[in-house]
Amino acid sequence: MTEATVGVGIGADQLDTTDMVLNIGPQHPSTHGVLRLRLVLDGERIITAEPIIGYMHRGAEKLFEVRDYRQILVLANRHDWLSAFANELGVVLAVERMLGMEVPERAVWARTLLAELNRVLSHLMFLGSYPLELGAITPIFHAFRDREEIQAVMEEISGGRMHFMFNRVGGLKEDLPAGWLGRARAAVAGVRGRVPVLRDLVHGNEIFRARTKGVGVLSRETVHAYGVSGPIARASGVDFDLRRDEPYLAYGELTDVLRVVTREEGDCLARFSCLIDQVEVSLDLADACLDRLETLPPGPINLRLPKVLKAPEGHTYAWTENPLGVNGYYLVSRGEKTPWRLKLRSASFNNVQVLSELLPGTLVADMVAILGSMFFVVGDIDK
């Protein structure tokens, strides 16, 4: 605190406003997790912003090194707890590639289907929580109703609601239950039918648009500089989607269904509408996968593995388009049953780094809008 004595002829130098340091988090309703932002404020305007991360660092990469490839999946699906299936996928893809393993066709299509359902789950979470941060308390319940429907089918096959643990090296854990495809199709149809509700309730709301339009504009150059990926990058006009640009799983055969959603504005509204559109694309993809799964002849859904699973010596990098962005695993093996190194490139880690560029100059209220539109999971930042 500086003291100012007000008298006749006082100069501006003595009535300067003092900057206030505001710590957003580690416990704050808008950071949903333990992200901490150190803001320097002048009034309500942010002068500098610094994301301070690591409150949830669990040493995932180091833990990978002392577990065999089956056990790694349990850890690997945890960093982004909203997209467990997609996280498992990267690990099994890397290991399978190292082993030169050919995965049964049904497993490939089922994985694609589950990855897309997982994407819908993750997106719906943010479609609900973002308006909540802006003060609208209702949309999250609509989003969660839709989530619940998809979660029910995911739970039916895997037994899990968050950490599905359904991937295995060489395929999936078990075959799909009888009649599941029909129930999955009903769930997809139900969610698709209710996406317009979210659209009307949130996206079309005047106040919501006023809060998000033109706020937190992320330029294409910044996206490239910080390695931002996923819907956030695409909302800034970066037309990059691994599902199309480097197809894995069955995405190579889904090019007619897969539409890469992009926006040019790069503001919060663009990010939000990217997410909504991606939900619809993912539902289309899920339907296409269901169609294909129904026509596939019966066959195995996984491969028998040796008791001790050792990846041969070498290294590979498997990256997948996770719901939040590019998720990569760099696997280095010395031929042992544990990896020598498994580097994790998580999407949120890169995505939140741009906050220090986006936030300065905005208001505290905008900070919430921008923070929410960066669609991060703290576990995915801190690993």
Next chain:
Amino acid sequence: MSQRLAELAATTDLAADPVGFASDPWWLILFKAVLVFAFCVVMTLFAIWWERKVVAWMQMRIGPKHVGPQGLLQSLADGVKLAFKEDIIVKAADKPVYILAPVVSMVPAFMAFAVIPMGGQVSMFGHQTHLQLTDLPVGVLYILATASVGIYGIVLAGWSSGSTYPLLGSLRSTAQMISYEVAMGLSFAGVFLYSGSMSTSTIVGQQGDTWFAVLLPVSFIIYIVAMVGETNRAPFDLPEAEGELVGGFHTEYSSLKFALFFLAEYVNMVVVSSLATTLFLGGYRAPWPITAVWDGANSGWWTLLWYFLKVQLFLFLFIWLRGTLPRLRYDQFMRLGWKVLIPTSLVWLMLIATVRAMKNEGYDYRGIVLGIAGAIIAILVLSVVWDMFRGTDDEEEKAKAAQPPPGAPGAAEPFDPMAGGFPVPPLPGQELPPVPRRAVRRAEPVGAMVGNGNGTGSADDESATDATDKEV
């Protein structure tokens, strides 16, 4: 004017005031005061329950249902629990102010209720009396004054907490108070001009034929907006703004002090709703279709029912808004206050004054009304047209335009991944130049070095056309 007033009073049954407020014995006044206090507290408990129920229905939930019938006693249970919580006074707090602030916030909310007419003339313990504690000739001004004092509670709470979030909350509250009291006062002025009185009971009496909501729609709408802003309710709940300021001004409060803020907020809601009912919806008078078929609707204790229903209508509006809308940004909220509400109410006030003056001069009433209605309709049409034109450059169109047409510029030129200074993948229609691959130096075990084996693999170096990378 006074002649007209007398005429009006004569035509309406209840405004003819056979029993004055002065005729109440002291014990009846005391009893009514306790009654008003009890009414406020019970309404608070009821409003919390109702809000939770309505919002729950809007969100496909059930809401409280365990304590009491249909969960009616849930808010009472919460209140009792809150009172027994540990009372924390933060170290940095300015203690006297910190303790005083919730009281400052709560007391005026109750005080404002003294002049609200909750019903007509009834018989109470053999005395003819009004369902209104007292009637001041400047009753509405009195309410305005108490409401302003109440906001001091919020401002002081934020300031005395000695913490960042409450401070921001109280700053916002100050600004909010300044900008919305003006609009609120201007909307009252319209009513004053029309009714020629500031006394709440007279204003109710004047609405025997037509509600002021019909006569003064603009004042009514402006008051509705201002009252939501005045009570810090969503979408104008900036001083508390959970997502931004955690709890705003009451972040550092706990236990009974927090409960007092809560109580003050809900009592304030009831007060402003009552005021809206009194000034614009005819107060405790029964609405038109009922009075047409039932003469006794405007007499005795029935009036309390109409008052109650109308207040509930406004409370429902509050709840509805909260369940539907996101919060406005601080500067947008200020802009709404200063650039929309205040100018509009000034113009509207001029209009009312003009109409009144012309009427006093003996101009034809119908001509005036038609002219003004025409002007308003013209403005409305203009705004609708403006909206339609603005709607065409909506975002969907832009999204369509954002999709690059096939064969867009860039397809013809060779693709340079490093053009922007950073390696980027090709856009649709562009192709990467062939990547020179290092020759395999030795026979490798199957599977090793698959993938993008140049070994420098950071994510951005990966080449997107590497066919060997494709899975399955």
